[in-house]
Amino acid sequence: MAPDDDRERMLEWVERVAMFCGDAWGLAPITGRILGWLLICTPAEQSAGEIADAIGASRASMTSNMRLLTSVGLVRRRTRQGERTTYYRIEDDAFEKVVRQRLAAFAAFGEIAEEALQFGGEDGERTRRIRSAQQSIALLTGPVA
Template structure:
């Protein structure tokens, strides 16, 4: 295994562990971070990570949906090319922070539903406490993510 392949596997393992992504999705991300040229066809990516092109389709689609990867075409070329979007990381993290805030609101509605002092509300309070704590670390006083 080359050093590049080992690093791509580290990226894959990280995203599998931290984000629950399938290993191939993490490999695609890792490859697109270090490949040259930065725009790669699905065939190029498949060759780089030693995967079948068929297994790439859904995974590339999910990465483009998150905004981490952009799809490009070239005039006169029917091939689609993919490139890691440098701004995609910020977009993905901002979405995660916004999602945490939105879930905090859902938890509040759950407490209203069952009553804040009900025994079963302890699970909601525990989750709300964690989401509130993480949100306070990520949002400065003006409410915008850091």
């Protein structure tokens, strides 16, 4: 396969990641493209300019997206001695962090749902809906208190 064909396939895959991140996590497409590119790029550590060039993004759009990705711990930034350029790479445990954050959010909602039982009273249908939510959450996180 020619290098141009390979690059085209890689960029198509990056676009699929962008669509997934938007649909599943509500992220902007550019954020998903950055994640996708950092998963498959060589070298694994790249500057914002290199990433922007690779995915066809403006360098201005990179700043806020890189800040977001580094603040949630998915991407690590670093500088090299004697250079002013900042380099980025996806954290080795990036997706483990995503899963843990999602599970923690579900567990927190399970606790909120527990509080809703006080509104159930004699309304069996309302209580059933709350219990159904709790059971679904427990499948992911373990039993709700």
